[in-house]
Amino acid sequence: MDDLEQAIVISFETGAVDSALKSQAVTYCQQIKETPSICSICIEKLWFSKLVQVQFWCLQTLQDVLRVKYGSMSLDEQSYVRKSVFSMACLEVIDNENAGRVVEGPPFVKNKLAQVLATLIYYEYPLIWSSVFLDFMLHLCKGAVVIDMFCRVLNALDDELISLDYPRTPEEISVAARVKDAMRQQCVPQIARAWYDIVSMYKNSDPDLSATVLDCMRRFVSWIDIGLVANDAFVPLLFELILSDGLSEQVRGAAAGCVLAMVSKRMDPQSKLPLLQTLQISRVFGLVSGDVDSDLVSKVSALLTGYAVEVLECHKRLNSEDTKAVSMDLLNEVLPSVFYVMQKCEVDSTFSIVQFLLGYVSTLKGLPALKEKQLLHITQILEVIRIQICYDPMYRNNLNSLDKTGLEEEDRMSEFRKDLFVLLRTVGRVAPEVTQHFIRNSLANAVESSSESNVEEVEAALSLLYSFGESMTEEAMKTGSGCLSELIPMLLTTQFPGHSHRLVALVYLENITRYMKFIQENSQYIPNVLGAFLDDRGLHHQNFYVSRRAGYLFMRVVKLLKSKLVPFIDKILQNLQDTLSQLTTMNFASRELTGTEDGSHIFEAIGIIIGLEDVPAEKQSDYLSLLLTPLCQQIEAGLVQAKVASSEDFPVKIANIQFAIVAINALSKGFNERLVTASRPGIGLMFKQTLDVLLRVLIEFPKVEPLRSKVTSFIHRMVDTLGSAVFPYLPKALEQLLADSEPKEMVGFMVLLNQLICKFNSALHDILEEVYPVVAVRIFNVIPRDGLPSRPGAVTEEMRELIELQRMLYTFLHVIATHDLSSVFLTPKSRAYLDPMMQLVLNTSCNHKDITVRKACVQIFIKLIKDWCAEPYSEEKVPGFQNFVIEAFATNCCLYSVLDKSFNFSDANTHALFGEIITAQKVMYEKFGNTFLMHLMSKSFPSAHIPQDLAEQYCQKLQGNDIRSLKSYYQSLIENLRLQQNGSHVFR
Template sequence: MDEQALLGLNPNADASYRQRALAYFEQLKESPDAWQVCAEALAKGVYSNDHVKFFCFQVLEHQMKFRHGTLNATQQQLIRETLMKWLQLQLMSAQPEKVFIRNKAAQVFALTFVTEYLTQWPKFFFDILSLIGLNPRGVDLYLRMLMAIDAEVVDRDIQHSSEETRRNTLIKDRMREQCIPSLVESWYQILHTYQQSHSELTCQCLEVVGAYVSWIDLSLIANDRFVSLLLSHMSVEVLREEACDCLFEIVNKGMDPIDKTKLVESLCQVLQTAGFFNVEQEEDVDFLAKFSKLVNGMGQALITSWTKLVKAGDVKNAQEALHALEAKVALMLQLLVHEDDDISTNVVGFCYDYLHILKQLPVLSDQQKSNVEAVMLAVMKKLTYDDEYNFENEGEDEAMFVEYRKQLKLLLDRLAQVSPELLLEAVRRVFNTTMQSWQTAPFMEVEVAIRLLYMLGEALPASQGAHFSGDSTKASALQDMMRTLVTCGVSEYQHTSVTLEFFETVVRYDKFFIVEPQHIPNVLMAFLDHRGLRHSSPKVRSRVAYLFSRYVKTLHKHMSAFIEDILSRIQDLLELSPPENGYPALLTSDDQLFIYETAGVLIVNSEYPVERKQVLMKNLLEPLLGAFKLLLGKLLLEQDEERQAGLADCLNHAVGFASRTSKAFSNKQTVKQCGCSEVYRDCLQTFLPALSCPVQKEALRSGVRTFLHRMIICLEEEVLPFIPSASEHMLKDCEAKDLQEFIPLINQITAKFKAQVSPFLQQAFMPLVQAIFEVLARPAEDNDQTAALEKQMLRRSYFTFIQTVVSSGMNEVMGNQELENIERVLFTIIQGAVDIPDPIAQKTCFIILSKLVELWGGKDGLVGFPDFIYKHIVPACFLAPLKPTFDLSDAQTMLTLSECALTLKMIHLKRGPEFIQYLQQEYLPSLQVTPDIIQELCQVLQQPDSKVFKNYIKAFFQRAKL
């Protein structure tokens, strides 16, 4: 071997040596026989360096994995002999190999096994077993091989090809026939021999049994001598976790429901007799985590058996399975309430499925009712935060508890399905008791009491309105609890978790306040003072800003008397905080959006006369406008880039806040009806100059553009006078992205106002089109993916713009342009349909062409357009689908082809027999289409059904492209 290259295998070797080792590895892998040097080195134990030995195994692994088919019989025999000689060396050597070498060797043995067991090496296991006997080092390697074989042949998490799956099935069948009993016997001997002396070997062997039990004959394992051995391991501290896992796999094995019930029962009996059910006395939480998983497996196995037996109509055995199941519930409950959440989590599945069974039973026994109550109490207890929970800086442990709470919520929902009355009563009891003494109760008890009330909303099977209709016992119970919540003073509790839970619950049950509106003022005060929007915690303030907006949206009709008071109390929260202020604002700009929206909702939906609404909306927005003008002036003078960005951000917040207030308007309460048109026109007047600001151009344009979109909806035609100057600003020195984002605005105006904007569009049409052409023509780097994508998106936006214009019935916008400009635009559409391999753009182009033929293709259409149809549109319909880039198997391309077919149908509709004659005598013959196909195509084209023609065109081009 190349000793110099091998030096590079050392982890501390320098880069050039490592490079050389890598090259040597590639050389050995690819050479038809150089690997034999590695085989010899392993068989004779030539090298003592661990990295070299690992390297040799890697070379052999590559041969078995990728080149086995190229090896002749002698070479294959050599690999088998090498492996056995290496194994023999291990039995005699003074020191065992490092674990990473043993694992790699096991992998190579496993690969050799799967490729040769069915053909050249049927005695694989017998050869190994007879060689190793009970030598501990040999046993270790044998067990590692078995786990590596499991990974290759059985492991469901590993993807296998259909060929590998077929091979694996054959291997398992052959093993079951030939050697599984011998393997099981070897496992028994290993477990029996080494349980005292070599715990690591015993644990490895238990893992192997657990892995193989899923597909071998269970009676080989589930018998007295094996199970008693496993149970004896359950009492040995170093073995019991693995023994638990092994028993879990045995219980998990698919089998006949009656046999499964018997198996679980016998196992439970022995475990119970051995004292394992005394969970309280067990201090080892790691073992209990494994044991709880085993209990969960046994419970779910019995549930599966019961379900199958009920389905099969076997009442007697189903009853027995249920009886066996009920006997495990007490144990499950002990584990469910265990203080360690991992242990509790492990039995949630069993508990959930058990409740599902109870839900199906026609009537519950007293014991079952008491089980339901016990689950309820367990869930309530486990929902409680512990002292260590860090609310200010939530980490991984906190995230895990939040996830665990979600599982408990599922149990609570399931309890509500089994017995809503019991659940309601239990929650009511806990809630009322806690609220009576909330001042002295720990925060976690108060929080969980309110949390339970909150969770009832989803758990109880009635809509929220029904809870507060005063009809049913359910409704009145919830109503009582809500009344207690908002009158007992708990909103003053000094802990963020309780505060947040209070507000979340108030908003969840906002319908309660429609039934009892007298409580609204107190709750409003809680929202507005130190408990809510002025709380010391930013997290609480932020969440309350959102919850407050929801509360007001639902209940604004009941707030008429307080509107001006609320507006004056939130005044300081609405202030724009410029970056140089230096002191932190109470709310972030995102939170302020909710407050602005809330203010808008209160004003717009108030019962005030129009004049008063107008004044209030002006008072709300004018401070923003004043601040905007000042800040824009500052931005123009500011030299520092960071401060520029801060000012631009602040300007954008101002625009965003004004925009958010407009969300309060509706079809019933429009801007005009509320007398607010003038203040929003003032906003436009103030914001539009920012479009021509030379610094922070992209950020400012984006914000103002969004505001314009809102105003087109809210101000209706009153926005139109602002559009020409806005467009002019936005078309100045713009990039692809600016244009691409501007076009939707023009499309929105065109689609909404149609004829009203026709004069403006006729003027703006060519400047916009020219700006687009100019940006598209700019050279870009070949490998600049971003620029290429931006151009593609702009091109699509351009075609969408043309489509919007022609589809809005404003053909005069294009028709009144100068002839050369019309031609220029038309040619870009032909080019987009044929030459640009973008099916989305192509489809839009064919829609445009079809529409133009409809508008201008008739007898009184645009002068010269029929000529254009024959010279350019008809060829486009045939040349585009014939392009190699036009993929007829792609769904998006098929939509393009469909539009192409509809364009041909539209030409026929407008030009009639003249078009058919042109196809038959001039165009199709020029494409070398045979006369019979021409005849066929023209016949189908003349049929009234478009669908028939679409299908024909698809077949036509499929044939043409063969």
């Protein structure tokens, strides 16, 4: 070995070679690459070196040089490289016994040689090297080595240039078109003939070579004349290969790939359909029943599915009755095998089962009636869906415990099933009776298997039923159309195997909930429904996830059945006694489940049932006491324990108090205001006593946010439930909630005040008179008069809370103003905050980025003007307010802010704001009369450079009664004024 060969070998070394030595070797190789004579060096090494590392390095270097420097190479150098690599590929060995033969090297060296030739073809064919393919074919008689090399060159050309499976540059697309056009005119027929001769000759003696040639041919079918391969010579040969048991699977599979390429070739459907007919594809149907893991079965499966897709496409695109009949016959012929492939075999990744089946089902939609064969196909499609949606048994334990693997598999399957369920519902609309019978049989088969090993089958059958219900009309569900009247009773009265598994239990309960419309109409099944939820299939299920979900679904069922459950109350409470006891004593701090899974829905369900007026008053009182008493005791005990709890135990005690409050809140949702205050005040008294207990939580732990928010939620609830009877409790409650409130807590506090104002209106005046000054001082201490930036650059959590507080303040002020409570702003205690409030509202009405907030602020001004300003020339109710409105609001908000280009008239929200601004101006004229008009004419309009005549026209419009005309004129005025300010329009 010379120095270069040594350096190349070291640079390729991956073992224990000194890193410094390897780096030195790589550097040396790179230096050699830069020498002007690098092509000669590489060619010489390729002729004489037998080291595969050297051969590969030289070929790679040649390819790099051609790609980067071809245009700057001399004609002699180009010719030298061309002749040399072509001679190597065609086995033209020089007369030297020590010469190396690159074409007899390992595959990676031969592939690299093929890529070098493909690169030369890229630059030189057909203008410089027009005979490359014809010259190459003259050497094919040398046997397998050259034939193999020829195929590798064609494959490299496909990979590097022609195939559209890879992204191509515009230049590459242009070169590919040039190469293909030249090959079509010059040599493709000869190449096709060579393929046929070689395969015919070597199919038995050298199956690997035959497979290589067939794979090469498959690549070219998409762009050559179809008649060169789809003819009386080639097609029989290909099917002979596919059907020959004695041949290797590799050759048979490669032949199937060629037929698939013919089938998939883009063609006019008028031409494609006869081709598909002549193939007589039924000859290969039996092959898919072989070993599903074999390469041949995989290739034939891909052929059949590809064939079916093309037949279906022809059926869609052809319009004549004859061609449609032919395509449907072909489709009917192949579909049973396609269904078998879908159920038993590994489907090719390029084939979409759902897309194909949806396409087929869509062809059946317009038919007046389905034939027997089509109904059979529908059943087979449903079987495909059932098999596809089955979980893999290997994940059974993971899915039951819902560990990380189980959660990932459930998420994956949930996504995977979406399209399949769309297909199911589509099939259900085309053939509802067949679909229902299939689901019934699937359920029956699942039930017949008493083995727990049938979990996946049972879950799939129940999932089919659940998904099918999504597309049913309410009327069909109520009447139990088709065999639904048989399916639902079967669902309710059957003990399904695998019910202990989380997946089966969940989908079973979801099904009952989905088909409740049927049960509402058939109340004889209510005991079955209750049994499913109250026994070990639901709330008493051994799996925690199931029992919690059952609580939520039970609540939904109760909401639908309501009064029909009154006769079963004792049974329900008796069955839930242990569950309720467990919920009120368990350590909820250790639970991660929240929302619909936290157990509180059981209390909501019970509250809905016992809160009905159909329940006798005495029993209702007993039931409520039975539930409220232990919950209140839990809170009282928790308060005592939390006071002395260690830092580790404190969160646990707080969490248990929190759950008890949530449970009480949920329980109360079943009781309405009329029941607890008018017809059964004793119930109202119990809730008042409960409210007393919960207010103690605020006193004991005012700064524990979770408790504070839950108590606030309960007060919200009591406002709706107790109505005005809640008034005596409000001062104490509001005082506690207001004490030491942070901005985030103030937001919640104002939400509560908004509810109270909307509920009680002016009746809340006295309470609001005391509370508003405290709210105002808190807020104006942290929010400046000109407001916070509505879109700050970097928003901290603290700033985000302040922005939310400011936004809620606008809502709060708006609610006060629009509920006839604006006098609250004028009380002695509140008077000090009037100016900062007005400045904030003014600034916001002009500048806030949120148009809906600006609109609310304009509406506040409108209401205050109406409340505080008498008719023209009357004494002012609020001294200085009129001047403020005319000079600040009318000018800055109603004129300047509208003139700003950011005020977009084409935006719906902005247009609504503009309407409020027009209303404000109208109200100002009604209240201030000529004073307002004079200010507009003498100050506002001149400052905006509005011509006198246009200003006068606007004032005339303002004095009229046509507000739509006023709005249209003012918009036109503003838009023209903007143009004038740009210097591109002059008023006339």
